[in-house]
Amino acid sequence: MVTINKTAHPFDKSRLEALLNRRFFYAPAFEIYGGVAGLYDYGPPGSSLQANIIAEWRKHFIIQENMLELDTTCITPAPVFETSGHVARFADWMVKDTKTGDVLRADHLVKNVLEARLAGDREARGAAAQPPKEEDKKKRKKVAKSAAVKLDDAVVKEYEVTLAMLDNYSGPELGELCRLYSIKNPDTDNEVGEPQQFNLMFTSSIGPTGQHPGYLRPETAQGHFLNFSRLLDFNNGRVPFASAQIGRSFRNEISPRAGLLRVREFTMAEIEHYVDPLNKKHDRFYEVRDVTLTLLDRKVQSSGSTEVTRMTISEAVDKGIVANETLGYFIARIYLFLLKIGIDPQRLRFRQHMENEMAHYATDCWDAEIQNSTGWTECVGCADRAAYDLTVHSERTGHPLVVREALKEPIVTEKDVAEFNKKTVGKTFGKDSAALQKFVGELTEEELQKIKGELAQGSSVVSVDGKGFNLTPDLVTIDRKTFKQSIREYTPNVIEPSFGMGRILYTLLEHSYWSREQDLERGVLSLPPLVAPTKVLIVPLSAKDEFNPLIQEVSSKFRKAGVFSRVDDSNTSIGKRYARNDELGTPFGVTLDFASVANRTMTLRERDSTDQLIGPIDNVIATVTELVEGTIDWSEACRRLPAYDGVQAIE
Structure with a gap:
């Protein structure tokens, strides 16, 4: 077998972007009209790649975890997001160029300038610096300039600590950093103003009159919560269970300049796992307890460090680094999913949110961050949302979003209860009687005991909203009563894994890209067969009519086996056809030549090694099918089929 050297050439983002553009994985939307920042269209290979990632996500989570799938609306009435807190708090901090009015996201500005x-400094100290590429020079938007200036060691340390803690800074603190470090707009070298909050939701209106304001959803989660009662009923009233949804979301990003990593319309896949707040253990935690993860917890970040720790998820839960088993279970499952679709485990970490960074609804949150050419990018969030969403929606609408659970053994309790003579109280206190009864009914056991003792002495005075009421035994009595509780009612907590599919797709493309050792111009996307847009390329060596029945037969058999194939019968050389499909990430290719027509044999090529095998057509199709399904690997295929030496005899 050929030895593959995928690191012979350093990663070149400009070459990858040229390939993705040339092969139409994705492109700026409305391009012939000049385009709109943050909006992209996917071409055939990009659409297929995303669909395959989603298909595997559905198997890995929805099917394997028995989740309930939803498809809810994108347009949402304003009261929903007012209640959830998004109208008030779903915002980023932005700054404006004081002269041009250009808008930049504050935390990204600080990060880019300090990193530059x-x-x-590294360049000035003799570290190798990458020369600017021609493509970068031609870009209309500039990045922070990296000048070879040596910094004091203390300044370097200060910058590194600031960057480690960046996600924990508030808007005013980001403004202070801009002043402290003289941070300016790198495009113009102008000063920037004070940070201001900018709500990321797109506003809309529902109906022709404009009287019903709404928003395009920035996440799919609220559609889950508002349907909780129906989901619970569908699940026969039992908790825990999970709902899942794949759909479009919209965020009006301040300055989207990072391709698919920061867009205004994107596909999300979200899970809402409902769990008893008193029992956040997970029945299948034992399956993942030995999964070892790279973790960056909040304590390390708060100390100004980004040093990671390797540990099993069971150890992280036992030490309280990860809050509970259910959260830990999903973190491990996220890790296994990302590895399965081709993410490099050496460039994957889980970072815990710091206190100031935490979403308004979360009690703990970890991001699966994937390293790429722009740094570490959050691609999956996994949050413990507690009971926040269900509670606020229930309070706003009056609809109880709760679980009613029959207890195996009734709970018997005794407590003091105040009973009013409603007729006498009404005559005595008139319109104030309702407020008085409500106030007394909410008193603690200790407070009721105090009133009971005073009533035994003749009377007791209570104060409600500054107004005194004299209670006597003919108005109220306080007696000890026994209560039997056979139903427990509670609001479940929610564990939410949330996936940004576009970000995962792009980082996968970066992790998969390399150039042949012998030829820098021959780029390859080593996408796993599981998610590759096309699984196998069919290459006929001749356009003669006698090949047509065989091409149709092979194509049909691949279709029936559920293997997506394409025929490349263009008049270019076989080498160019294979090179073109290496760029598309096609893992396998079969070649039909005159010997195939005569002997019913065909060759099988593997993309990365370019090794070729040969065998009867049906045997090759069966081998490719198993390779695509993942039941065998290439080494096993080499044991099944002989190597091809470049010559086929024609009998």
């Missing part, structure tokens, strides 16, 4: 200064 640190890069300049």
